[in-house]
Amino acid sequence: MGEISCSNGITDKNGVDGKSLSLSGYRKSCWYEEEIEENLRWSFALNSILHTGETPYQDIALLDTKPFGKALVIDGKLQSAEVDEFIYHESLVHPALLHHPNPKTIFIMGGGEGSTAREILRHKTVEKVVMCDIDEEVVEFCKSYLVVNREAFSDPRLELVINDARAELESRKESYDVIIGDLADPIEGGPCYKLYTKSFYESTVKPKLNPGGIFVTQAGPAGIFTHTEVFSCIYNTLRHVFKYAVPYSAHIPSFADTWGWVMASDSPFELCAEELDLRMKQNIKGENKYLDGKTISSASILSKAVRNS
Numbered sequence: 001m002g003e004i005s006c007s008n009g010i011t012d013k014n015g016v017d018g019k020s021l022s023l024s025g026y027r028k029s030c031w032y033e034e035e036i037e038e039n040l041r042w043s044f045a046l047n048s049i050l051h052t053g054e055t056p057y058q059d060i061a062l063l064d065t066k067p068f069g070k071a072l073v074i075d076g077k078l079q080s081a082e083v084d085e086f087i088y089h090e091s092l093v094h095p096a097l098l099h100h101p102n103p104k105t106i107f108i109m110g111g112g113e114g115s116t117a118r119e120i121l122r123h124k125t126v127e128k129v130v131m132c133d134i135d136e137e138v139v140e141f142c143k144s145y146l147v148v149n150r151e152a153f154s155d156p157r158l159e160l161v162i163n164d165a166r167a168e169l170e171s172r173k174e175s176y177d178v179i180i181g182d183l184a185d186p187i188e189g190g191p192c193y194k195l196y197t198k199s200f201y202e203s204t205v206k207p208k209l210n211p212g213g214i215f216v217t218q219a220g221p222a223g224i225f226t227h228t229e230v231f232s233c234i235y236n237t238l239r240h241v242f243k244y245a246v247p248y249s250a251h252i253p254s255f256a257d258t259w260g261w262v263m264a265s266d267s268p269f270e271l272c273a274e275e276l277d278l279r280m281k282q283n284i285k286g287e288n289k290y291l292d293g294k295t296i297s298s299a300s301i302l303s304k305a306v307r308n309s
Contacts, residue, residue: 030045030046030048030049031043031044031045031046032044032045032046032063032065032071032073034076034077034078036256036257037226042256044065044066044067044068045065045066045067046063046064046065046066047064047065047066048063048064049061049062049063049064050062050063050064050070050145051141051145053137053141055135055136055137055138056135056137057134057135057137057138058074058075058135058138059074059075059076060072060073060074060137060138060141061073061074062141062145065081067083067254068081068082068083068084068253068254069081069082069083070082070145070146071254072113072142072146074138074184077184078254078255079113080113080115080254081254082148083253083254084252084253084254085115085254086288086289086290087250087251087252087259087289087290088115088218088250088252088259089115089116089118089119090119090288090289090290090291091248091250091259091261091290091291091299092116092119092180092182092216092218092261093116093119093120093180093216094119094280094284094288094291094296095216095248095261095263095291095296095299096178096180096214096215096216096263097120097123097126097178097283098271098276098279098280098283098296099214099263099265099269099271100177100178100212100213100214101212102125102177103123103125103126103177103178104125104126104127104128104177105126105127105128105129105130105174105175105176105177105178105210106120106126106128106129106130106176106177106178106179106180107129107130107132107169107176107178107179107180107208108120108129108130108131108132108180108182109132109165109169109179109180109181109182109183109195110132110133110165110181110182110183110184110192111131111133111180111182112131112133112135112138112139112142113138113142113146113149114131114139114142114143114146114149114152114153115146115148115149115152116131116180116182117129117131117149117152117153117155117158118148118149118151118152120180121152121155121157121158122284122285122286123283123284123285124282124283124284124285125283126157127157128157128159129155129157129158129159130159130161130168130172130176131158131159131160131161132161132162132163132164132165132168132169133160133161133162133165134162134163134164134165135162136162139160139162165183165195166194166195166200166204169204169205169208170204172208175207175208175209175210175213176208176209176210176213177209177210177212177213177214178213178214178215178216179205179208179209179213179214179215179216180215180216180217181195181196181215181216181217181218182217182218183195183196183217183218185220185229185230186220186230186233186234196217196230196233196234196237197237198237198240198241201215201237201238201241201242202241206241206242209265212265212266212267213265214263214264214265214267215238215242215263215264215265216261216262216263216264217234217238217261217262218259218260218261219231219234219235219247219260219261219262220234220259220260221255221257221258221259221260222247222249222257222258222259222260222302222306223257223258224258224303224305224306226257226258227258227260227305227306227309228309231247231249231260231262231306232306232309234260234262235247235260235262238262238264239264241264242264242265242266243265243266243267243268244264244265244266244267244268244269245262245263245264246262246263246264246269246300247260247261247262247300247302248260248261248262248263248296248299248300248302249261249299249302249306250290250299272293272297273292273293273294273296273297274293275293276292276293276296276297277292277293280292280293
């Protein structure tokens with residue numbers, strides 16, 4: 001869990017409930033601290049605590065941090081930060097949509113923040129995006145406070161559904177060109193654990209993909225010491241469900257680690273860097289901040305230690 005600490009010794013153990021509002025008089029000396037693993041914590045200074053709240057599913061906070069700008073924290077875990085969220089969301093969205101020859105229909109599992117939808121909607125071929133998140137209050141919170149995604153939330157191509165992603169996907173008759181998993185890590189016993197299993201991928205995700213369809217998911221920390229937590233497991237699961245599975249990663253400064261994603265399909269991923277650049281120029285509105293063809297191609301070159309696991 002994250003903690004918000006102040007120089008007078010007051011500490012909000014959750015860092016995300018209403019008590020943190022009482023820290024407003026100490027904002028200039030507040031720090032946010034998150035446990036990365038046992039004996040290792042990540043900490044940075046705050047300008048202010050902008051908002052805190054609690055939903056039936058999770059605690060939520062919006063912090064104004066000195067090094068990373070506005071940061072969204074859910075259940076004591078940093079979800080995204082203003083200055084570098086583009087790395088995560090460009091990496092999650094664009095490789096799959098670029099490798100697909102004509103992505104028109106997209107289903108997002110999770111993604112309540114709106115940033116994943118924002119990046120998808122930059123693609124000129126996209127006609128419909130279904131974003132399914134279980135927590136309506138988090139979605140409304142992000143609509144209100146994350147100004148950068150307001151245009152995406154108002155885009156007529158976006159259909160917002162409040163439901164369990166598995167139930168929603170199973171109940172729909174239509175299939176999709178790309179399905180994206182933007183969910184919390186699969187911690188055993190956690191709310192998203194069953195959305196990372198082999199049976200879920202085989203019985204729910206794969207049948208809902210159109211021919212040539214692509215599935216991509218965030219896959220947790222992928223650093224030299226952290227990749228065995230979930231990244232390796234997700235990749236090894238998907239490669240037993242789809243003919244082709246590509247793990248890739250990027251360093252995200254606000255996460256204090258390298259992060260991973262896995263892209264999978266029954267069609268091969270054959271585009272080279274130059275072809276990816278051409279598709280970006282043809283299909284994406286505006287310039288990416290992080291990704292180009294060479295970045296995508298090199299992202300799947302993992303270190304020896306990570307490959308061997």
